[in-house]
Structures are given as structure tokens and as C-alpha cells.
Amino acid sequence: MSGRKAQAARNDELILQAARAVFTADPGAPIAAVAEKAGVGISALYRRYPSKEALLQKLCGDGLKLYIEVTERALAEEGDPWEAFAGYLRGIVDADTNSLTIKLAGTFQPTEELGRDAMRAGALATEIHRRTVEAGVLRPDLTTADIALLLEQIASIRVGDERRISELRHRYLTLMMDALRLPPARRELPGPAATDEELSSRWWTGS
Missing domain, CATH: 1.10.357.10 (Tetracycline Repressor, domain 2)
Structure with a gap:
């Protein structure tokens, strides 16, 4: 993968790992908590998952x-x-x-x-x-x-x-x-x- 695609793949993995941790601890947590835990910007998260439901x-x-x-x-x-x-x-x-x-x-x-x-x-x-x-x-x-x-x-x-x-x-x-x-x-x-x-x-x- 190119550098940009590789970074996007890494971000996606970080987002999914963070989402699992956040939502299994608190299903009512906001999607912003996932971005914070993953260490990515909220815009990067929304580009991949347009809503909490999608995530x-x-x-x-x-x-x-x-x-x-x-x-x-x-x-x-x-x-x-x-x-x-x-x-x-x-x-x-x-x-x-x-x-x-x-x-x-x-x-x-x-x-x-x-x-x-x-x-x-x-x-x-x-x-x-x-x-x-x-x-x-x-x-x-x-x-x-x-x-x-x-x-x-x-x-x-x-x-x-x-x-x-x-x-x-x-x-x-x-x-x-x-x-x-x-x-x-x-x-x-x-x-x-x-x-x-x-x-x-x-x-x-x-x-």
C-alpha cells in the first residue's frame, strides 16, 4: 500500500480497537470518545464511519x-x-x-x-x-x-x-x-x- 493508504489502514485499526474498548465499557459513550482514545481527529473518524450506528x-x-x-x-x-x-x-x-x-x-x-x-x-x-x-x-x-x-x-x-x-x-x-x-x-x-x-x-x- 502507498503511504497514505497504509496510514488510513492504521487509523482504521486504531479506531476499531478504540471503539471496542469504549463501547464495551459504555455503550452510551459519544463517538468523540472513540476518536480521543484512538488518537485520531474526529474528521478522520467520520470519513470512515459517518455515524456511531455505522461504527x-x-x-x-x-x-x-x-x-x-x-x-x-x-x-x-x-x-x-x-x-x-x-x-x-x-x-x-x-x-x-x-x-x-x-x-x-x-x-x-x-x-x-x-x-x-x-x-x-x-x-x-x-x-x-x-x-x-x-x-x-x-x-x-x-x-x-x-x-x-x-x-x-x-x-x-x-x-x-x-x-x-x-x-x-x-x-x-x-x-x-x-x-x-x-x-x-x-x-x-x-x-x-x-x-x-x-x-x-x-x-x-x-x-
């Missing part, structure tokens, strides 16, 4: 595409069906697409493309669920809606910095998967449990 649509569209990519990759696995399903769950947790669902659902008007991608994501989730149940390694009374809500619960964990958040999310994901698997498993949980100090620190602003 939210882009964020959720990218999240859906990432969800589809993770699920398709898991479905392409030809080995152990449980390991493919576990890889799918870990991939979704790492992608953190559920944070967007928790914070942004109902805050903007979905586009036709978002609708199509949502249908594709739903069909893939149903397929990996069906395959894993039929392999006899996943509780048959578990539904895709159950899994979606369990993943949202894990995405709500926000204790400490990004590394600690990821560590805790995978700890509780492992605990959750052991409860869903047939026969039930009991593996060593990754990372230490949250401490009382970590939990209580969420109530202090530092001021």
Missing part, C-alpha cells in the same frame, strides 16, 4: 465474522469430536465476541448483511452442537442457547488486567466444560482462583 454495525459485523471463522475451523477438525468442540469454545472465549453481545445487543439497527451472518453463525453453532451430541461426548439436554448464555457469563468476567482476565475466563471455561462433557471430567483448572483482594478492588476507583 457499531462494523464492530458487530467483525465479531460475527470472527465467530464464523472460529466455528468453521472447529468443524473442519476430523479428530476427537470433544477436542474439536473444546477448541471451538476456547476460540470463542479468546475472540471475546460475547462481550459485544452483552454490551451492544439492541443498541443499533442491524443491517441485512448482519442478519445473514447471524443466520450463518447460528447454523454453524447448531451443527457443531449436533455433531458433538451425536458423538456421545456432550450432555444431550444442553442446547445451543444454553451454550451461548454460558459463554456470555464467562465474557462478563473482568478482574485485573487483560492477561488476568483471560486466565480467569479460561479457568472457569475449563470448569464449565468438565460439567458439560460425557462422561464428566475433572481436570486441573488453569491459573489461580480470583482472590478476595481482586474481587474487592472492583469497588474502588483509585481516587
Whole structure:
């Protein structure tokens, strides 16, 4: 890319990263807060995204595409069906697409493309669920809606910095998967449990 195009691509990435951080913290935040966090001028942001609605649509569209990519990759696995399903769950947790669902659902008007991608994501989730149940390694009374809500619960964990958040999310994901698997498993949980100090620190602003 030319220097100008490369700079535009960098600005776009900065804007999207900032928008995700700003709007998952506060869906009601103004678009100016995104420009400030991204370190770009408001005019540069508006040239790329003419409204907050357009920016939210882009964020959720990218999240859906990432969800589809993770699920398709898991479905392409030809080995152990449980390991493919576990890889799918870990991939979704790492992608953190559920944070967007928790914070942004109902805050903007979905586009036709978002609708199509949502249908594709739903069909893939149903397929990996069906395959894993039929392999006899996943509780048959578990539904895709159950899994979606369990993943949202894990995405709500926000204790400490990004590394600690990821560590805790995978700890509780492992605990959750052991409860869903047939026969039930009991593996060593990754990372230490949250401490009382970590939990209580969420109530202090530092001021």
C-alpha cells in the first residue's frame, strides 16, 4: 500500500480497537470518545464511519465474522469430536465476541448483511452442537442457547488486567466444560482462583 493508504489502514485499526474498548465499557459513550482514545481527529473518524450506528454495525459485523471463522475451523477438525468442540469454545472465549453481545445487543439497527451472518453463525453453532451430541461426548439436554448464555457469563468476567482476565475466563471455561462433557471430567483448572483482594478492588476507583 502507498503511504497514505497504509496510514488510513492504521487509523482504521486504531479506531476499531478504540471503539471496542469504549463501547464495551459504555455503550452510551459519544463517538468523540472513540476518536480521543484512538488518537485520531474526529474528521478522520467520520470519513470512515459517518455515524456511531455505522461504527457499531462494523464492530458487530467483525465479531460475527470472527465467530464464523472460529466455528468453521472447529468443524473442519476430523479428530476427537470433544477436542474439536473444546477448541471451538476456547476460540470463542479468546475472540471475546460475547462481550459485544452483552454490551451492544439492541443498541443499533442491524443491517441485512448482519442478519445473514447471524443466520450463518447460528447454523454453524447448531451443527457443531449436533455433531458433538451425536458423538456421545456432550450432555444431550444442553442446547445451543444454553451454550451461548454460558459463554456470555464467562465474557462478563473482568478482574485485573487483560492477561488476568483471560486466565480467569479460561479457568472457569475449563470448569464449565468438565460439567458439560460425557462422561464428566475433572481436570486441573488453569491459573489461580480470583482472590478476595481482586474481587474487592472492583469497588474502588483509585481516587
